[in-house]
Amino acid sequence: MANLYIHYPFCKQACHYCNFHFSTGAKGRDQMMELIEEELQMRASELKSPLESIYFGGGSPSLISTERITSFISKVTNQFDTVEGIEITLEVNPDDVDEDYLRRLKLAGINRLSLGIQSFSEKDLRLMHRAHDRKEAENALKAVKKHFENFSLDLIYGMPDSSIADWEESLSHALSYDPPHISAYALTVEEKTVLHHLVNKDKVTLLPEETVKEQYDLLVALLEQKKYINYEFSSFGKPNFFSVNNQNYWNGKAYLGLGPSAHSFDGQAKRSWNISNNHLYASGVQTRKLDREIEQLNTKDRYNEYIMTALRKQEGVSLAHIKNVFGKTHAAYLEEQVSRHLAIRNLFWDGDHLKIVREAKFLTDGIAADLFLI
Structure with missing residues (x-):
């Protein structure tokens, strides 16, 4: 089985901890999905088995118009074999969510959402430079829960100046919405990010590793009490709600990544990744000479x-x-x-x-x- 990943490299604003490839400019946004569709045609032969999942990531793919999403999903499902009940996930930011948008996503073919809450702490959200606040996160969760049975929350632990009690409050608040899936990640300081600069300038002090471990242990214990299954280190799901995309990645199955900086794997020994530059990516697609690195694993x-x-x-x-x-x-x-x-x-x-x-x-x-x- 195979999986399709779409990297949409645009965001409203830059989160201070993120080192993924993205742009906050508007130039090229409208054209990007056309380029991604063209790349798919160029690399169609790499999809050798039925698709089990389609995943829109980024960046902020909730900036893509629902018309574009509808068109892309339709083209993929008409051209390629897919399993019955294929999982189609879209990452969404809380500040992009309203009920009309969610209804249009369902009509487009999206059947799973990954909601980037990250934290319910206003202090944490400001430090991360997220575009939403706690109230927007709560409103988005209520709306998503109303319209989607299958959704996941992203949370971050190990935030600077956070106590065990702070993390427990944020996590317990997330659990009060009874999400079917939670992905939780420790804060990491990546080079060339605002957070990296703040840490180097001693303007932000990271938690001791032992405290981060205590927060992770609390995460595992609380979710276990609530009958979530820790099927992968960072992934917790209720029965029948494990992420197909996540499982296939960790099980070493083939995936085709489309868009600037997207990674691909043939399920055997070949890994490749596209250039992390929107302009050069566009030029490569238009000239049918895609700029990507290829690594053969020994x-x-x-x-x-x-x-x-x-x-x-x-x-x-x-x-x-x-x-x-x-x-x-x-x-x-x-x-x-x-x-x-x-x-x-x-x-x-x-x-x-x-x-x-x-x-x-x-x-x-x-x-x-x-x-x-x-």
Whole structure:
């Protein structure tokens, strides 16, 4: 199965923590979806199996007109094979939401929304330079809940100057709306962002890692109480509401990324990404000479990537999969490398699946790195 990702590289304003490729200018906005449709035609042969999901990300894809969204979805579903009940997700900002807009999205074919709440704290929202406030977030949530059965909330923990109680209040408020899915991410300081500048100038002080871990542990505990399943490190869903797009990404399935800076993966060993420049992207599409980087993964890269992604998932690392795909030598290497983490009870075997204990989940990336081939 395959997945389609659309990167719409425009935003109303720049969030202080974001290092994704985007522009706050208006130039090229109207033309961008035409270019993305043209890129799809250029790369149609890369979609070799039925589509399971279409995901509009960015940027702020809620700036795309519903007419454009309707046209794009119609062209994709008419031209390519899709599974029954294909998941079609649009990322939306709370300040773009009203009931008429939501009705038009449903008519366009969108059947899942990812709502970028990030926080219910006014202090956090100001620091992040989000375009919405708490009241707009609440109103957007009420409207989305009225019109969409399947939606997700994005939240950020580890905010500067936030206490455990602050995070618990924001998280509990989110849970009061009973969303079917929540994605929660630790704040990261990326280079060339306003937040990076503020931290370097000592105008913002980051939380100690132990406090961030406590906030993550609280997240896991509270959502577990509310019967959410932590099916991937940052993803929590009610039964039947796991994100198809998320699962396919973490399961190493093929995806085709369209738009400036969009990444693609063939499901085997080839990864590619488009140039992160709107003008050069447009020129490449128009001349049919798309500017993109291509990386061929070797066996070590593929093994390490499997360890990293599998350990983040509920199912864990499959020893049988490693034997079948990489061979007995790699399986023996893994069994040797895990001994220390088994001894200190960070990891455990569930049959032939290696899993991480709940108390060590926050350390997942570091533990995975200890198991890499080097």
